[in-house]
Amino acid sequence: MRALVCKEFGPPENMVVEEVAEPVVGDRDVLIEVKAVPVTFPDTLMLEDKYQFTATPPYTPGAEVVGVVLEIGAAVTGITVGDRVVGRLGVTGGMAERVACNAKGVMVLPDGAGFAESSGLLYAHGTTYYGLRYRADIQPGETLLILGAGGHLGLSAVELGKMMGARVIAAASSEEKLDLCRKLGADETINYSTENLKERAKELTGGDGVDVVYDVVGGDYAEQSLRAIAWGGRFLVVGFTAGIPSIPLNLTLLKSCQIVGVFFGAMMAKEPELGESIVADLLEMTANGQLTPHVSGRFSLEDGSQAFRAMMDRQATGKLVIEPQGGESNGND
Numbered sequence: 001m002r003a004l005v006c007k008e009f010g011p012p013e014n015m016v017v018e019e020v021a022e023p024v025v026g027d028r029d030v031l032i033e034v035k036a037v038p039v040t041f042p043d044t045l046m047l048e049d050k051y052q053f054t055a056t057p058p059y060t061p062g063a064e065v066v067g068v069v070l071e072i073g074a075a076v077t078g079i080t081v082g083d084r085v086v087g088r089l090g091v092t093g094g095m096a097e098r099v100a101c102n103a104k105g106v107m108v109l110p111d112g113a114g115f116a117e118s119s120g121l122l123y124a125h126g127t128t129y130y131g132l133r134y135r136a137d138i139q140p141g142e143t144l145l146i147l148g149a150g151g152h153l154g155l156s157a158v159e160l161g162k163m164m165g166a167r168v169i170a171a172a173s174s175e176e177k178l179d180l181c182r183k184l185g186a187d188e189t190i191n192y193s194t195e196n197l198k199e200r201a202k203e204l205t206g207g208d209g210v211d212v213v214y215d216v217v218g219g220d221y222a223e224q225s226l227r228a229i230a231w232g233g234r235f236l237v238v239g240f241t242a243g244i245p246s247i248p249l250n251l252t253l254l255k256s257c258q259i260v261g262v263f264f265g266a267m268m269a270k271e272p273e274l275g276e277s278i279v280a281d282l283l284e285m286t287a288n289g290q291l292t293p294h295v296s297g298r299f300s301l302e303d304g305s306q307a308f309r310a311m312m313d314r315q316a317t318g319k320l321v322i323e324p325q326g327g328e329s330n331g332n333d
Helices: 041-047 123-134 152-163 177-185 199-203 219-225 250-255 264-270 272-287 305-312
Strands: 002-005 016-019 029-038 064-072 084-088 097-100 107-108 141-147 167-172 188-191 210-215 227-238 260-261 295-299 319-322
Touching: 002 260, 002 264, 016 188, 029 084, 041 305, 064 097, 084 097, 084 123, 097 188, 097 199, 123 210, 123 227, 123 260, 123 264, 123 272, 141 152, 141 219, 152 167, 152 177, 152 210, 152 319, 167 177, 167 199, 177 188, 199 219, 210 219, 219 227, 227 250, 264 272
Parallel strands: 141 167, 141 210, 167 188, 210 227, 227 260, 295 319
Antiparallel strands: 002 016, 029 064, 029 097, 029 319, 064 084, 084 107
């Protein structure tokens, strides 16, 4: 079978598509024909050996897949051949035509949920739902400032923030990304390439500041947004696409605010009952149409390096998906 393979750490253009061994299906495994795999920021970090979890080349990127069950192990129950499923693999292995996944990490998709649309549901919406509901306890009417709002994680925060009744302020680096945020429900926007993030956020809140910050960017923008937080606000640490920031902790004292980490993957391992509850909620929202994740680019395995490059150059808006079975490969919808 074919797979996208990183044979050595470096730029995405060095990846190759080649024939690899068929996956071995154990008694507790499910064999999945992969229909869609999201390209995530951790995938790009791992490619350059900059991630907290290290892969050993040669390896195939991709931690979460969506597809159809081809075979089940002898000890597997509750899943049948032909089911449309989401599968969690760990940290690598997904960008291939077929994968073997432990049945504990496999969830059946609701009817009508598209493969590409459902890809990355746990990575993005899982992280965001956990962060907004369980880490920030966001309430209807509160103001939510989202950094990196035009990306995969950021757009999930726009969607879920509105669903939870928040007033959403989307902050991103281009008008193209902000246009998409507005289409998906953002109430206000900030272009932090041309506007002062702190001053504009304060202006949009009448000087009161924002109740919750959802930060996937870090870098210099983290301190600016923390300075724009309201009394008793919650600052959610989600990622660091612009680098890991150094924060003056006196700001937390002056605002009586909280800086809160959001690590969905670790929570799934340490609090499995909470994780299962979140997954059930997300699948129900997808089934009833509340969640409609935006897909901005679809790529074949052969064009997978282009998706990685767009992510690494911060040119992506929304979710980029690789379709190993030869779906449309045009770079954008």
